[in-house]
Amino acid sequence: TNPLSMGRSLDERLLQALTDRVEAAQTTARAMPKLTDEVPGMTLGDGYAVQLALRDRWLATGRRQVGWKAGLTSRAKMDQMGVRVPTVGFLLADMARPESSAVRTDDLVHPRVECEIGFVLKAPLAGPDVTREQVLEATDFIVPAIEVIDSRYAGFKFDLPSVVADNSSSARYVTGGQPCGPHDLDLSSLGVVLERNGEPQAIAATAAVMGHPADAVALVAQVLHALGEALPAGSFVMSGGITEAFAVKAGDFVCARFQSLGSVGLRFV
Numbered sequence: 001t002n003p004l005s006m007g008r009s010l011d012e013r014l015l016q017a018l019t020d021r022v023e024a025a026q027t028t029a030r031a032m033p034k035l036t037d038e039v040p041g042m043t044l045g046d047g048y049a050v051q052l053a054l055r056d057r058w059l060a061t062g063r064r065q066v067g068w069k070a071g072l073t074s075r076a077k078m079d080q081m082g083v084r085v086p087t088v089g090f091l092l093a094d095m096a097r098p099e100s101s102a103v104r105t106d107d108l109v110h111p112r113v114e115c116e117i118g119f120v121l122k123a124p125l126a127g128p129d130v131t132r133e134q135v136l137e138a139t140d141f142i143v144p145a146i147e148v149i150d151s152r153y154a155g156f157k158f159d160l161p162s163v164v165a166d167n168s169s170s171a172r173y174v175t176g177g178q179p180c181g182p183h184d185l186d187l188s189s190l191g192v193v194l195e196r197n198g199e200p201q202a203i204a205a206t207a208a209v210m211g212h213p214a215d216a217v218a219l220v221a222q223v224l225h226a227l228g229e230a231l232p233a234g235s236f237v238m239s240g241g242i243t244e245a246f247a248v249k250a251g252d253f254v255c256a257r258f259q260s261l262g263s264v265g266l267r268f269v
Ligand code: 0L1
Pocket: 069, 070, 071, 072, 073, 077, 081, 087, 114, 147, 149, 150, 151, 163, 168, 169, 240, 241, 245
């Protein structure tokens, strides 16, 4: 599948019905079967149509969008989930949690954590062929982040259109450590250790994210262009999990230690 092919097949009634279903699963933290069980012909473009319909509903209620994330950008994540195409998802301000804070688990289905590099943009990024260099030029600073993902699909079992409709499993995120200029370090080879309860769960380097995390941000810009969207200045963009994701439960403490960027942590209650 081409991550930029956005052909659509759903009529408006079915689009709204599927959006209702995703909205209910996210709001009540109840798992649902994957959407393609009912609509086997759903396309990637249909998945994004549901995601954007959901985003627009949330914005209409006063929630605020701060940016976007890339999902499934590392081989480890793709192998773990059996999906080979990177995706994007929107990030709302109220998904953020303070560093070291307690994150509730009772309003999530089956949370998992990922360590990622976050980019804060000082200039807009738009168009069909945004490059790594343009991403770095447009970046104000980068910051270490942990994403808490929570697929609303039973057993974390889904396919590409379904996971895209579920906003690429976005749930919570936290930033921390030391912000750093995009040219102050080699972003392609930063080491990271992801710890759970003080024990290393995974050790990797940022090259795992499409060779360079800025390439994942470029891909976000390209996918958004195909959807008629763009990254305005000030956007916060997460570039995707560097390692596979790990399940967490109440009582767990998670910390990601990044070379040169410090650490970011949170605990679950
Ligand atoms: O941020 C991510 O990589 C998540 C993408 C969706 C797949 C998943 O739930 O693992």
